Amino acid sequence: MDSTKKNKFLSSNLFFAFILVSSNLLTLFISTSFNTSCSLNQQIDIASPVVAKVAPEYEAVQVSDNTQSDQNLPSEFLTFTSPQKLPLGFSKNFDSNEIMPPVGSPCTLFRDLLNPYMSYNVNGSCPDDELLAQKLLLKGCEPLPRRRCRAAAQQEYVEPYPIPESFWNTPSDSSVVWSGYSCKNYDCLINRVRNQRGFDDCKDCFDLNGKEKSRWTAKTGTRLDFSIDEVLAVKKPGTIRIGLDIGGGVATFAIRMRERNITIVTTSMNLNGPFNNFIASRGVIPLYVSISQRLPFFDNTLDIVHSMHVMSNWIPTTLLHFLLFDIYRVLRPGGLFWLDHFFCAGDQLEQVYAPLIESVGFNKVKWIVGRKLDRGPELNEMYLSALLEKPLKNSW
DSSP: OHHHHHHHHHHHHHHHHHHHHHHHHHHHHHHHHTTOOOOOOOOOOTTOSSOOSSOOTTOOOOOOSOHHHHHTSOHHHHHHHSOEEOTTOOBTTTTBSEEOOOOOGGGGGOHHHHHHHTOSOTTSBOOSOHHHHHHHHHTTOOSOOOOSSBOOOOTTOOOOOOTTGGGGSOOOGGGSOGGGSSOOSHHHHHHHHHHOOSOOTTTTTTOTTTGGGGTTTSOOSSTTOOOHHHHHTTSOTTOOOEEEEETOTTOHHHHHHHTTTOEEEEEOOOSSSOHHHHHHHHTSEEEOOOTTSOOSSOTTOEEEEEEESSSSTTSOHHHHHHHHHHHHHHEEEEEEEEEEEEEEEHHHIIIIIHHHHHHHTOEEEEEEEEEEOTTOGGGOEEEEEEEEEOOSSOOO
16 A cells, blocks of 8 residues: 555656656757847947947847848948837836837938938037038938037037027127038128129028128018018917028028017028028027928917028929928918018929919918010929918818
């Protein structure tokens, strides 16, 4: 009887031992077959002035399917564009435990520009490469990848004029790094309309005592020139408070609106002139984005959007259609879109652009068409100045 119990006890123990050993062997087999690991990444020395050869924790570069392609990309670019683990783990906001930094996908198409732009000493000074960055932006590398270096600034910087003195005074030359421009001071920019041949964007707008002094202040001899007060009178006083000026030159539109307690953000590129520096020195807000980028505002938020000269037939028609709908998106119901001197050939206006604009769904408040004669009447060019309103009720 006792021997029978002992035999049963030994059999049970042997059976459980067999199960335990088998499960351990199976676990070992799976782990080696699928090559899983829990090794920690090496840490980077944040004080090091050069790019570490080993990526820091949470900055490991993902292996792409196109390994040969990745080998031609700068290491800093691959580091920035890799998924970054969230320190506190999974976030409901991201619906993930990592964040992917946004970078324009066309960046990788222009490696001859991207490589010098993303090659620098980490924690050091950035290269003096504003023109390089702008070329990438205009080619569609937008947004640009962030960099871990200090941007260049003038060594002898002078504080700007205080508001409102800053509105109509030319800032100090020390507010600009001039290496990227043909002019090396503001006097040159102010006089280039008289002294410089060839085309430059907004060639006369740095002269604040010239045409800028009278823009949008009063009704002129042409019906195409709306005044700011004429436009504001369309809405109840005080309901136009914030807005955007697309391609706003040196931000005189924003200054005029600021004088009326209205805040305008001005988008501008630095096309052979320090437009963004100049705008900031005047005491209003520059936004360094191109015409192709989605407007960085939430839906139904802005009271007014304005654009003068920039929007015209040089923009591909499909891109223009997207841009118009983006303007519609960011305007609040009842908000105004002031299309200021849109230009094109005469037949294009009726056949292409008028139907395109009308398809977006704005209400027409003003719609004035006139001849554009500055390049000669034989070109049959036309201007359109329109004041359009986003409906208070959507059309769906």
